[in-house]
Amino acid sequence: MKLSLRGEYALRALIVLGLNYGRSVVQIQTISRQQNIPKRFLEQILHDLKSAGIVESRRGVAGGYRLHAPPERITLAAVIRHIEGPLAPVSCVSERFYEPCTCPDEAKCGIRSVMKEVRDAIVKILEGFTLAQLCERVRQLHAEPGNPLDYII
Amino acid sequence: MKLSLRGEYALRALIVLGLNYGRSVVQIQTISRQQNIPKRFLEQILHDLKSAGIVESRRGVAGGYRLHAPPERITLAAVIRHIEGPLAPVSCVSERFYEPCTCPDEAKCGIRSVMKEVRDAIVKILEGFTLAQLCERVRQLHAEPGNPLDYII
DNA sequence: TTAATCTTGATAATATTTCTAGTGATTGTA
DNA sequence: TACAATCACTAGAAATATTATCAAGATTAA
Numbered sequence: 001m002k003l004s005l006r007g008e009y010a011l012r013a014l015i016v017l018g019l020n021y022g023r024s025v026v027q028i029q030t031i032s033r034q035q036n037i038p039k040r041f042l043e044q045i046l047h048d049l050k051s052a053g054i055v056e057s058r059r060g061v062a063g064g065y066r067l068h069a070p071p072e073r074i075t076l077a078a079v080i081r082h083i084e085g086p087l088a089p090v091s092c093v094s095e096r097f098y099e100p101c102t103c104p105d106e107a108k109c110g111i112r113s114v115m116k117e118v119r120d121a122i123v124k125i126l127e128g129f130t131l132a133q134l135c136e137r138v139r140q141l142h143a144e145p146g147n148p149l150d151y152i153i
Numbered sequence: 154m155k156l157s158l159r160g161e162y163a164l165r166a167l168i169v170l171g172l173n174y175g176r177s178v179v180q181i182q183t184i185s186r187q188q189n190i191p192k193r194f195l196e197q198i199l200h201d202l203k204s205a206g207i208v209e210s211r212r213g214v215a216g217g218y219r220l221h222a223p224p225e226r227i228t229l230a231a232v233i234r235h236i237e238g239p240l241a242p243v244s245c246v247s248e249r250f251y252e253p254c255t256c257p258d259e260a261k262c263g264i265r266s267v268m269k270e271v272r273d274a275i276v277k278i279l280e281g282f283t284l285a286q287l288c289e290r291v292r293q294l295h296a297e298p299g300n301p302l303d304y305i306i
Numbered sequence: 307t308t309a310a311t312c313t314t315g316a317t318a319a320t321a322t323t324t325c326t327a328g329t330g331a332t333t334g335t336a
Numbered sequence: 337t338a339c340a341a342t343c344a345c346t347a348g349a350a351a352t353a354t355t356a357t358c359a360a361g362a363t364t365a366a
Binding site for chain 1: 327331332333
Binding site: 199211212 | 309
C-alpha cells in the first residue's frame with residue numbers, strides 16, 4: 001500500500017469537504033487553490049470519487065462538490081481502496097482485489113503468509129479510521145480554528 | 154509499501170539461499186529454474202542484494218550465491234527496504250527515506266499522522282520477521298520436506 | 307586452457323503516474 | 337433567451353518506474 005499523489009490529493013480534498021459538511025458545496029477551484037492541487041487533475045479525482053459514491057456534485061453556477069454521506073460513515077480504507085486499489089502489499093493476499101501471483105503454489109508460499117499479516121495490520125488501521133476522525137485531527141492540530149475553508153491540511 | 158515483482162523475486166531467492174545456508178553456494182540458474190524467475194533479471198537482483206551486503210558470491214566454475222549472514226540476522230524489513238525503498242505509505246513519514254511531501258504544513262497534516270500509524274504497524278511486523286523464520290514457515294508448509302533445493306516457495 | 311560462472315553497463319519494452327487540453331452538458335440568473 | 341460559471345467526459349502528452357534482455361568481460365576451478 002503506497003499512497004500516490006492522486007491518493008493524497010483525494011484525501012486532502014475529502015478533508016476540505018469533510019470540514020464543510022452540512023454547509024454548501026465547495027468548488028473545485030477553491031479546493032485546488034487552497035490545497036495547491038492541479039485543477040484538471042483534481043476534477044478527475046473528484047469525478048472518480050463521485051463514481052464511487054463518496055461525493056456528490058452540483059452543476060451550474062453555484063455548483064461544486066460535497067460529501068455524499070456523513071464523514072463518520074466514510075472510512076479511509078474505502079477511499080484508498082477506490083483510488084489506489086488493494087491495500088495489501090501483494091494482490092495474492094488481497095480480499096477484494098485478489099489475483100494469483102507468480103509463485104508455483106500459493107498454499108505453500110511463505111511470503112504470502114507474512115504479507116497477509118501486513119495486510120491485516122494495514123486494513124485494521126484504515127478500516128477503523130473515518131473521515132470524521134481525520135477532520136477532527138486536523139482541527140486539533142490547529143490551535144486556533146479560523147474559517148474552516150482556510151485550513152491548511 | 155507495495156511489493157514489486159523485483160521484491161518478490163528477491164525474497165524467493167533469499168528463501169532458497171536460506172534453506173541452503175551452511176551448505177554450498179547456489180547458482181543463479183538453479184534459482185531461476187526452480188522459482189521460474191527470468192535469469193537475467195535475477196542476476197541484477199542478486200547483484201543488488203550483494204551490494205547491500207545481504208548475500209555474497211563466488212565466481213568461476215563452482216560459483217554461485219549464498220547468504221552473507223545467518224538467516225536469523227536478516228530481517229525482512231532490511232531486504233524490502235533495500236529493494237523497494239521506504240516501507241512507509243508516504244515518504245514524509247519515513248524514518249530512513251524521509252522526503253517532504255506537497256502539503257503546506259507537515260506539522261498540521263492530518264494525513265501524515267494516520268500514515269505514521271500505518272508505517273509503524275508495517276515496520277513492527279517486518280523488523281520482527283527474519284529470513285530464518287520465513288524459511289521455517291516454508292518448511293512447515295511442506296509436510297514432507299525432500300531435497301531443500303526442490304522446495305516450491 | 308577451458309568451460310562455467312558471476313560482473314557490468316547499456317538499453318528495450320511495457321506499465322503506471324501525473325498532468326494538460328478540448329469539447330460538451332447543465333444550471334442559475336439577468 | 338442568452339450568458340457565464342461550473343461540472344462531465346475523453347483523449348492523450350510527459351515523466352517515471354517496472355520488468356526484462358543483451359553483450360562483452362572478468363574470475364575461477366579443474
